[in-house]
Amino acid sequence: MTEPISDMLDFSGKTVLITGAATGIGRAIAEAFAGKGARVALTDRDPNVIAVAADLGSRHLGHVVDVRDEPGIETMVAAVKAAFGQIDILVNNAGIGPLAPAESYPTSEWDRTLDINLKGPFLVARAVAPDMLERKSGRIINLASQAALIGIEGHVAYCASKAGIVGMTNCMALEWGPRGVTVNAVSPTVVETELGLTGWAGEKGERARAAIPTRRFAKPWEIAASVLYLASGAAAMVNGANLVIDGGYTIA
Ligand SMILES: NC(=O)c1ccc[n+]([C@@H]2O[C@H](COP(=O)([O-])OP(=O)(O)OC[C@H]3O[C@@H](n4cnc5c(N)ncnc54)[C@H](O)[C@@H]3O)[C@@H](O)[C@H]2O)c1
Numbered sequence: 001m002t003e004p005i006s007d008m009l010d011f012s013g014k015t016v017l018i019t020g021a022a023t024g025i026g027r028a029i030a031e032a033f034a035g036k037g038a039r040v041a042l043t044d045r046d047p048n049v050i051a052v053a054a055d056l057g058s059r060h061l062g063h064v065v066d067v068r069d070e071p072g073i074e075t076m077v078a079a080v081k082a083a084f085g086q087i088d089i090l091v092n093n094a095g096i097g098p099l100a101p102a103e104s105y106p107t108s109e110w111d112r113t114l115d116i117n118l119k120g121p122f123l124v125a126r127a128v129a130p131d132m133l134e135r136k137s138g139r140i141i142n143l144a145s146q147a148a149l150i151g152i153e154g155h156v157a158y159c160a161s162k163a164g165i166v167g168m169t170n171c172m173a174l175e176w177g178p179r180g181v182t183v184n185a186v187s188p189t190v191v192e193t194e195l196g197l198t199g200w201a202g203e204k205g206e207r208a209r210a211a212i213p214t215r216r217f218a219k220p221w222e223i224a225a226s227v228l229y230l231a232s233g234a235a236a237m238v239n240g241a242n243l244v245i246d247g248g249y250t251i252a
Pocket residue numbers: 019020021022023024025026043044045046065066067068093094095096097116143144145146187188189190191192193194195196197
């Protein structure tokens with residue numbers, strides 16, 4: 001059993017599709033896969049994703065798409081398949097986190113959060129999975145959050161969307177695991193990205209850091225490392241898991 005372990009970070013010949021890859025965790029995941037030999041399709045609603053993909057190298061692909069845009073997702077998946085032949089690994093990463101007290105949380109922000117954080121990953125997985133199932137091979141990794149496991153003030157829609165991601169992951173893992181496609185989630189604590197540092201600035205951030213047993217927030221590459229593990233041959237038996245990367249916050 002040493003072979004899958006020695007090869008665990010070699011993604012030569014593999015293709016990866018990542019949503020929300022223009023910045024933050026998605027970009028770190030793209031850089032990590034590219035650094036380990038994969039061809040990466042970086043997608044984002046932010047047109048800057050084209051330049052980010054070009055920076056990674058000419059064998060990678062940038063594509064502008066909003067994960068709420070169902071026809072746009074079909075076009076994007078077709079474009080990636082035309083360029084790469086097939087999609088071996090999907091990382092559902094795009095997400096937002098608008099904050100407000102639950103009692104005054106605007107309906108429009110609730111809908112926007114659930115559409116981007118929960119419906120979007122469903123639409124992209126549903127578009128990518130049929131080919132994986134036909135080949136009896138594929139990996140899907142969904143970005144959830146510690147907010148899937150605990151309540152966090154101001155995060156009512158975000159918590160609901162990320163708990164939904166874990167539920168969706170469980171169901172897809174159950175349906176698709178027997179057909180060669182594993183589906184897992186990762187649940188970080190606060191990660192040092194624009195989204196993380198905006199929501200957890202100043203004293204609020206200091207208090208949050210102090211409450212994490214490791215006394216710090218996570219770095220984007222630490223989340224990328226977990227995603228690469230779940231996509232690797234070493235994780236073939238891991239299915240329906242929610243890998244919590246929170247420095248121990250949710251057990252403290
Ligand atoms: N940063 C954190 O503290 C943290 C913690 C736990 C989980 N997460 C999750 O990790 C993922 C990435 O977070 P991040 O911190 O890198 O965020 P970020 O804001 O730095 O980057 C998110 C990316 O998603 C893109 N995006 C947003 N809405 C989109 C849409 N509708 N269609 C396509 N792309 C869209 C943005 O343009 C951006 O490039 C999210 O799902 C987030 O919920 C983040």
